[in-house]
Amino acid sequence: MAEASREAGRVALRWWRGWPGWIGYVAAAWSLTYGLLGLYWTLGGAGFPFGKNDPGAALSILGSGRADFGAPVIAALGLAGVVAAVAMARTQRGGGVLRAALLGFAWVAAVTLTLVMPDYRVLVAVAYTPIVLIGTPFGWPPGVSILDVFPWPVVNQFVCIAGGLLWAATAVAYGRRSRGACESCGRDGTRVGWTTPDSAARWGRWATYVAAIIPILYAVTRWAWALGFPLGISEEFLREGQEVGLWRAGAALATLAVGGAILTLGLVQ
16 A cells, blocks of 8 residues: 555656646646636626626726627637647647747736736635634634635635636746757756855845745734724724624734745745
């Protein structure tokens, strides 16, 4: 049994290390699936997650989206994504216009899906999930279930983020492969100044400190509100939050944020 477990672990490790070879096909599968969803919505299927079908449409950049226009666009882009992803997965070396077009498509897809389409409800869902899961057996937060945290439009945003990450990884793998660099690490025998170990250690340390400080500043405000100090808000808003227990949830999130900040410092310790 132990030997079988070790062998399974070695197989999984080899599979993971070979991600540049299969990531493009996974991105193609995601594009095909989401494109078929777009076709389904084009034909009148229910569940189009944007516009009037989204209760939080005012928070989304696609809040005014309509199924009669958006769904066919999704279907067409999904099909184009399949073709582009398979081409990137099968290409070994290349350059010129085709390489630039494929990389441009991949990076635009990655940025759009991960940064443009989602809104802050994704962060709210991630932050409140542990609170809801832990508090539900005790009836807190009152009247809130995990389904309230993850309505379909928010789940769709997570689906889009997953697709964006797949496209980013596909772009990285193809970019390395097409210029003859190592697909796993990106090294091609040359060094750019800012990527040398000494240079990266300098700017990386400051970037890590900034990434750790920002959630701590967030935590200070939430702890202050939980303790009754209206730091940056009005007394009226403070009282409203106290009446519904909002600041207790905020303090819990602040504590998680500080934990994340401490873990972030581990990157340069």
